[in-house]
Amino acid sequence: MTGTARFAAFGVLGTFRAFSACGRPGGADMLVRLLYASRAAAGLAPEDLTAILRTSRAHNAANGITGVLCHSEGIFLQVLEGGRAAVNTLYNRIVADRRHHGAELVLYEEIGERRFAGWAMGQVALARLNPSLLLKYSATATLDPFAVSGAVSMALFEELVATASVACQG
């Protein structure tokens, strides 16, 4: 069966639904959303963050994964969306990365559609945000995903996207 014919067959069966940010098929397995928080390694430099984002965008686009990475005052908060196998494999790799530690899974859910489909890996530098946005969702104007529920962290992400606070270079 040709690639086109296979694609058409999936369409007829109604089982093909995961696409990458680039519009390429990202896998026929079910979609999931994963949100985790972690603490940056001591001495993490801006170049390290740039390298993480560069790798993420290349790898994620090729594997049908989309999402957003927040970094603020030594804390990472990242949302990943994509096929279940791809997201789970990537999460295991990220957790083992020595550029951060103490990763805590704060939300994992099966989803019908993506919320961050436009980003192979968007970036949020929370230091530049209006503190009132953080105060809306937590007791202080600092990012502390370890102290709030996964639902609250997701609400913050959604607002960041709605207020166009997500940057994506390259």
Ligand SMILES: Cc1cc2nc3c(=O)[nH]c(=O)nc-3n(C[C@H](O)[C@H](O)[C@H](O)COP(=O)(O)O)c2cc1C
């Ligand atoms: C906070 C953080 C977030 C990361 N996010 C991603 C990501 O979204 N996609 C990705 O491919 N790698 C991400 N990485 C990098 C991976 O841990 C890993 O270094 C990269 O995928 C290359 O893996 P490899 O050396 O086994 O090929 C992240 C690393 C950190 C510390």
